Amino acid sequence: MxxxxxxxxxxxxxxxxxxxxxxxxxxxxxxxxxxxxxxxxxxxxxxxxxxxxxxxxxxxxxxxxxxxxxxxxxxxxxxxxxxxxxxxxxxxxxxxxxxxxxxxxxxxxxxxxxxxxxxxxxxxxxxxxxxxxxxxxxxxxxxxxxxxxxxxxxxxxxxNPLLDAIAAYPFNSNFRNDNQLDSKPIVAFLPGSRKQEIERLLPEMVKMQAHFPEKQFVIAGAPTFTAEYYEQFKQGTQIPVVFGKTYDLLKNAEAAIVASGTATLETALLDVPQVVVYKGNPLSIGIAKVLVKIRFISLVNLIVDKLVVKELIQDDCNEKNLKAELDSILNDEQYRNTMLQNYDELDQQMGEPxxxxxxxxxxxxxxxxx
Missing domain, CATH: 3.40.50.2000 (Glycogen Phosphorylase B;)
Structure with missing residues (x-):
């Protein structure tokens, strides 16, 4: 055929x-x-x-x-x-x-x-x-x-085919060593795969390094961009970018900041607590608010039909709010465990590969x- x-x-x-x-x-x-x-x-x-x-x-x-x-x-x-x-x-x-x-x-x-x-x-x-x-x-x-x-x-x-992709993925047990990462806990940045997403979201993400110096931040690079492209958004930080290893990165991460989209579901299926972020063209967002008739933007929240992961959209996606949510995920054990328990409910609804x-x-x- x-x-x-x-x-x-x-x-x-x-x-x-x-x-x-x-x-x-x-x-x-x-x-x-x-x-x-x-x-x-x-x-x-x-x-x-x-x-x-x-x-x-x-x-x-x-x-x-x-x-x-x-x-x-x-x-x-x-x-x-x-x-x-x-x-x-x-x-x-x-x-x-x-x-x-x-x-x-x-x-x-x-x-x-x-x-x-x-x-x-x-x-x-x-x-x-x-x-x-x-x-x-x-x-x-x-x-x-x-x-x-x-x-x-x-x-x-x-x-869901994401279950297939995760089940078939050859996880690398030497991910940290192979990518020159130290033993500090990792927080993953997933700023999306589109130019507009990266340009609007990554500058807010990298500000977190100053607030959590005990953590190690790593950017999941999109395959259509180079490491040099990401340098302009790092604001003087030395945050590494890894390409083609997002699942390995998440598997080794303690938390993640994730652009709204498929990646939010992948992050949840890999049991990584996360905050979901989105910034778009202001006019596009204004039109969307009139047309879109759903309670949430994250697939995780949509599937479970309740607020499982925090969504920071447009002006709410700022340094202050990101710091507060990331602090809750990393340092509030009850908050973190509740999110992971809700992930269990998500797993049940998603079924098998x-x-x-x-x-x-x-x-x-x-x-x-x-």
Whole structure:
């Protein structure tokens, strides 16, 4: 079978690579063409465009980059018709992918959506469009099944692929020595994978070193940037940056400050107490406050449906608040233990590893029915 996979960000690259590996197991003749990143490139050399040329975060940023976005859409549509896959597999990235789904449906290309768009957060009526243009939806968050059911759409809950990634990860017992880290307790900084996130969040994060000199702070670097890029945000500190070792970093961390997104869930699944942070373009945030209809921004809080981890958003993401929350996590034993107990509840809801394999098998089953 020929599979055409599209994602536009780092987390999608991770999930896409795991799905490609799983598809190879159930389809020995699998051929791939994709829009993704380095992890997917390790599974197949047939990349069409790298996600670093596609990821724009926030309403304003999207408007500023409209010309590039429209060109990407046009290129993708033309490439789809030129290569006509047996299955188009879309991974999250809804602003782009739902337009491609509509195009593919009009051109009789089977559309699978892996990792649902967050339609439950805002403009829920988008489900009506999804019902028309997506043949099969595979969800990775437990509450999404009930949400879609209320709109009369049957979806498959396949578990969460982060469980697969963590279960398969070869943790390095010599992580500290290999990265010249000393024996002091580690606090991990995960400032995100997008340029806008890093520029807004990392300068606030690095201020914590002055308040907690007994701790060792380490930055999880995004694969699309260099160590030199991060220097401009360090404000004279000597905080190291490690690349491609985020799970090892978290496994060795006592606490973490994490940009809102998939990383908050990864941090919780690895049992690291955290504070979640987010800063966006002020206009984008203003628009989001009008449109978004959810209580929390962190996946951890959304899944458990209560405030498990503190969220510091926009102006609340400042030195004073970060210091206070990090102090509670590090030095208030009851506060820390309560967070970890809530992580246990999260683990129960998330289920077992195997999302990639379950999704690959379902795709094969549905393709055999056509």
């Amino acid at each position: 020929k599979y055409y996979i599209i994602t536009g960000e780092a987390s999608g690259d991770l999930h896409g690579s795991n799905l490609m590996r799983a598809l190879k197991k159930v389809d020995s003749a699998a051929e791939f063409r994709f829009w993704g990143g380095d992890l997917m490139l390790a599974e197949s050399e047939n990349i069409r465009k790298h996600y670093k040329d596609m990821a724009f975060m926030g309403f304003v940023e999207v408007v500023v980059n409209l010309r590039k976005i429209f060109k990407n859409l046009s290129d993708c549509k033309n490439d789809l018709l030129a290569n006509r896959p047996d299955a188009l597999i879309l991974i999250d990235f809804p602003g782009f992918n739902l337009k491609i789904a509509e195009f593919a449906k009009r051109n009789d290309i089977k559309v699978f959506y892996y990792i649902s768009p967050k339609v439950w957060a805002w403009n829920q009526k988008r489900v009506l469009k999804i019902k028309k243009v997506v043949d099969h939806m595979f969800c990775i968050l437990p509450f999404e099944v009930d949400f879609y059911d209320k709109w009369g759409m049957k979806v498959d809950y396949v578990g 195997g999302a990639s394999e379950r999704t690959a098998k379902l795709i094969m089953e549905y393709l055999s029915l056509k």
